[in-house]
Amino acid sequence: MEPLIFHVDMDAFYASVEQADRPEYRGAPVIIGASPGGRGVVSACSYEARRYGVHSAMPISEAYRRCPQGVYLPVRMERYQEVSARIMERFQAFSPDIQQISVDEAFLDMTGTERLFGPPEDTARRIKECVYEETGLVISIGIAANKFLAKLASDFDKPDGLFRVRPGEELQFLDRLDLKDLWGIGSKTLERMHEYGISSVPQLRSFSRETLRGLFGQAAGEYMYSTVRGIDPGILAKETKSRSLSGEHTFPVDTRDREAVHNVLLELSHEVMFRLMKEELSGRTVVLKLRYDDFTTITVRNSLRHPLGSAEELYRVVRELLQQKWERGKAVRLVGVGIHGVEPRQSIRQGELFADEEEKKSKVEQTVLSIKSKGGKIQKASLLRGARRPDKASGEAGEGDFGPPSP
């Protein structure tokens, strides 16, 4: 049986949810992301905002310059997840095999549904109507024989798109795309391709597998060789299990204050460890990330003999790593704490898990976690004591929209 895959992609998802929730924002250039006075970027924006040249990942300051009359809103991830879950539930009426790949995207394996539902295009139209009725949101659907092509197809006709790559028309379709449209080819690779004089899909296709591997590396070369021939490289096929967890913080003003860095690291250590415990995971590789004022970014890591037992332990290791890298007088822009090599807790034999001390701390923290998740407020005494967080003084973004940026 011919495989039949739908890729469903919500258009300008965050902005559309805000516009659906707040009718007064409909038709307005809505820009979701950091506060316009701050150092963040645009997470998402409405099509109205795109007309001003605003796009996601753009520094928020630049967005404000281009579109000062825009409606600037903070990210409400929980709300988007809620809406997303409702949409995903609706998909279940159409396919038993749904693979959600992000908050606003999913693959539906529709293989063998034609006898039940009729032509794929009609089914796609019904899915679009169904989502619109449920949420008032507009989506795009791409149809093809594999995931890679279906994803490109949904992008091809956005917004409110419906596009099918018919069997036999794969290469024709690919040849209409720009190299930058191919999933997995980013700005750096594009730059290198131009250096080699490659500027179109057919040109890229003319290179042998060996040449591509030589030019771009084994994996990337192989990937390009496949995709450009309409063969799914399989990158989206496997369900990925979580392998790392991290948290990071950008200071509103670069800091040389080691105490301030320690305080953020303490907070991040707890945050990351809580998430790890909540998902009943553990890991043994601790990574500290530092970004300096000139944007150079370094990481240092330490793989422990045992899986991490507590946030205290994590913080201790992170501090040791900072000790290794700390340079007096060098201003720090961002710090991050990560845990890699993450595995389910049950797969770790309890007996050899922790030294007694760590086990005790772990239990205390588990208790704190359970209170926290019931809505209680507990803070580490050390956090309250050493409350030297100059950056937090200006206040975190709360509910509602941001005011105008301070001059």
Added chain:
DNA sequence: TCTGGGGTCCTAGGACCC
């Protein structure tokens, strides 16, 4: 223009072992 935060996967070199 002045660049978030959360991830995944790949590469390359070194250490160590058989």
Added chain:
DNA sequence: TCTGGGGTCCTAGGACCC
């Protein structure tokens, strides 16, 4: 003096995606 090959683990950095 010239010097293997494979495997695994670790580290640091980089590209890319949403």
